[in-house]
Amino acid sequence: MARDGTAxxxxxxxxxxxxxxxxxxxxxxVDSVIARAGITKGAFxxxxxxxxxxxxxxxxxxxxxxAAHLETNLQRAESLSRDPLQQLLICVSxxxxxxxxxxxxxxxxxxxxxxxxxxxxxxxxxxxxRQVFTHWTQRIGGKLEAVMRLYPPRLPVDVKxxxxxxxxxxxxxxxxxxxxxxxxxxxxxxxxxxxxxELLFAPHLPEPSxxxxxxxxxxxxxxxxxxxx
Amino acid sequence: MARDGTAxxxxxxxxxxxxxxxxxxxxxxVDSVIARAGITKGAFxxxxxxxxxxxxxxxxxxxxxxAAHLETNLQRAESLSRDPLQQLLICVSxxxxxxxxxxxxxxxxxxxxxxxxxxxxxxxxxxxxRQVFTHWTQRIGGKLEAVMRLYPPRLPVDVKxxxxxxxxxxxxxxxxxxxxxxxxxxxxxxxxxxxxxELLFAPHLPEPSxxxxxxxxxxxxxxxxxxxx
DNA sequence: GGTAACAAACAGACTGGTCGGTATAAATAA
DNA sequence: TTATTTATACCGACCAGTCTGTTTGTTACC
Numbered sequence: 001m002a003r004d005g006t007a008x009x010x011x012x013x014x015x016x017x018x019x020x021x022x023x024x025x026x027x028x029x030v031d032s033v034i035a036r037a038g039i040t041k042g043a044f045x046x047x048x049x050x051x052x053x054x055x056x057x058x059x060x061x062x063x064x065x066x067a068a069h070l071e072t073n074l075q076r077a078e079s080l081s082r083d084p085l086q087q088l089l090i091c092v093s094x095x096x097x098x099x100x101x102x103x104x105x106x107x108x109x110x111x112x113x114x115x116x117x118x119x120x121x122x123x124x125x126x127x128x129x130r131q132v133f134t135h136w137t138q139r140i141g142g143k144l145e146a147v148m149r150l151y152p153p154r155l156p157v158d159v160k161x162x163x164x165x166x167x168x169x170x171x172x173x174x175x176x177x178x179x180x181x182x183x184x185x186x187x188x189x190x191x192x193x194x195x196x197x198e199l200l201f202a203p204h205l206p207e208p209s210x211x212x213x214x215x216x217x218x219x220x221x222x223x224x225x226x227x228x229x
Numbered sequence: 230m231a232r233d234g235t236a237x238x239x240x241x242x243x244x245x246x247x248x249x250x251x252x253x254x255x256x257x258x259v260d261s262v263i264a265r266a267g268i269t270k271g272a273f274x275x276x277x278x279x280x281x282x283x284x285x286x287x288x289x290x291x292x293x294x295x296a297a298h299l300e301t302n303l304q305r306a307e308s309l310s311r312d313p314l315q316q317l318l319i320c321v322s323x324x325x326x327x328x329x330x331x332x333x334x335x336x337x338x339x340x341x342x343x344x345x346x347x348x349x350x351x352x353x354x355x356x357x358x359r360q361v362f363t364h365w366t367q368r369i370g371g372k373l374e375a376v377m378r379l380y381p382p383r384l385p386v387d388v389k390x391x392x393x394x395x396x397x398x399x400x401x402x403x404x405x406x407x408x409x410x411x412x413x414x415x416x417x418x419x420x421x422x423x424x425x426x427e428l429l430f431a432p433h434l435p436e437p438s439x440x441x442x443x444x445x446x447x448x449x450x451x452x453x454x455x456x457x458x
Numbered sequence: 459g460g461t462a463a464c465a466a467a468c469a470g471a472c473t474g475g476t477c478g479g480t481a482t483a484a485a486t487a488a
Numbered sequence: 489t490t491a492t493t494t495a496t497a498c499c500g501a502c503c504a505g506t507c508t509g510t511t512t513g514t515t516a517c518c
Contacts, residue, residue, distance in 0.1 A: 001376045004311030004496095004497090005496075005497055005498085008497080008498080021345070022348040022440065023255070023346055023347075023348045023349055024253045024254070024255055024345055024346035024349070025253070025321070026252070026253055026255035026256040027255040027348070027349055029472080029473065030473080030474060030475085031472085031473080037288045039498080039501060040498070040499050041474095041475085041476095041498075041499080041500070041501095042477090042497090042499045042500065043497075043498050045474090045475065045476080046496090046497065046498065047397070047497090047501095050474080050475075051474065056471090060255040062323055063295075063513090076340075106435055108345065111404075111408070112341070112404050112420075112436065113345045114344060115255035115404055116253055116337065116341060116342045116345050116404075116407075117252055118251065118252075118407065119251040119252045120252055120253070120256055125309060129408055129461085130408055130409070133405070133408050133409070136348070139250060142428060144494050154428060154434055154443060155424050155427065157421070157424065157429065158356075158417065160438065161414070161417040161420075161421065163454065164405055164414065164417075165421050166419070167316040167401070168397075168398055168402050168404070168405050168414075168418050169394070169397055169398065169401055170401070171400070171404045171405070172396070172398055172399070172401030173395030173397050173399040173400075173401075175341050175344055175397070175401075176362070176396060176397050176400070178344045178345075178347065178391055179340070179344055179358055179362050180359070180362070185393065185397075188387065188393075189390065189393070189394060189397050191390075192386070192390065192391065192394050192425070195386065195425070196421070196424070196428070197427070198384065199383060199384065199428035200424070200428065205242045205383055207257070210420070225488080226307045233462095233463090237463075237464080239483050258506080258507065258508085259504085259507080259508065259509085260507085260508095268464075268465090269465050269466070270462065270465080270466080270467095270509085270510095271463085271464050271466070271511095271513095272464050272465075274508090274509065274510080275462085275463065275464065276463090278508075278509095279459070279508080280508065280509090412513095
């Protein structure tokens, strides 16, 4: 090859990702992307056949990165403990740490951005998003099943949706962090997920020393029944 | 007034909301909106000065509806129990029921849609989104504080982020339901929020009868320490 | 008839995408 | 070593179509 185009290609993708997370895919015009990347239209359409082709490349790159990230954190957790519950809690804490590092450009997720413009994308691009989600859910869900074999949950829970909760909290926290312009929101929600798992499965919990508990329990007995759940 | 335009105005807003949730705001062209609403461009720009004006009207309408919805569910919960914890749990369950009713057009949230195109909107429109979020957080947070005065949490939690978790789960669940094309995902995540609150605050929990607990605890002791949390 | 509610044609800016041409570097040939 | 070919990497003007918004005109109701 004559010159190395990989740097240009990466510059285009980085610029595109930034613009897309600010304005969405439609409003991220090719002109705005090339302006940000500091290249020209010719270079853009040399590297990407169409704008849709760029979308597919972007979502694939993120999918690969996220899968690798998950594997890294899971392996680290597995090397730190032999107990499945501890592994899962550690893994969640690792994500909490990773998210705490995120800074100023309030974090966002390409998957969410694309999903809220889903009619604009072809089946292949949306399929990548679905794959990432199912892969994540199955990976966490597998760990959860190992946990449940050792520790019966304090409340009946569905493994699949409980695994999905981690995804859901992450996606929701990205939105919250953008609304509040506070990158710390993501880490805070991971911590709540860790709490939830601990409360569900940890064999020994501190019985809270509740001062007004008796009164509260009395209330409880006085109250009308809960609506059918 | 000569003719009643409120029906047309509502038709425009309904059509716009539907198109926006499918394609995003940029791609929701005025032409596509008026086609869906069955009217013409003249009618559109009679009712809305600009497209941005429509965005503001839409987000305001949703904000009002959501605030009213929250007030309805809170009041129902307060009428069903005198205990703050029960009120909160009931309120969450009411939302779970409401979300279970949602059907085919996989639910979505205008706030999230707008936030992922935030550069396209003026401060007023984004301000409405922020207001909804802070109002929701404060309303739930207030209840949570009442709960915490009666029931010490089993794990140390931050009231603000715990209140935000409800918002975060809702927003994240919308995304998940769109990815999976399963409207039931939203209700499932509300249920987990209820579980979390119950495990955190409920004075009496079933101590799980864990068969392999001893072995697990032994593992626990063998394991390397958790990374600094 | 006066005004609110709409229709339809139009304008100008911007869109994704094309295309002829250029620059650079490696491979080949003299 | 040097000249020539060849393929990759990139440029920027341009096209057809779409975008929001305007303008002018028509309809329906008090």
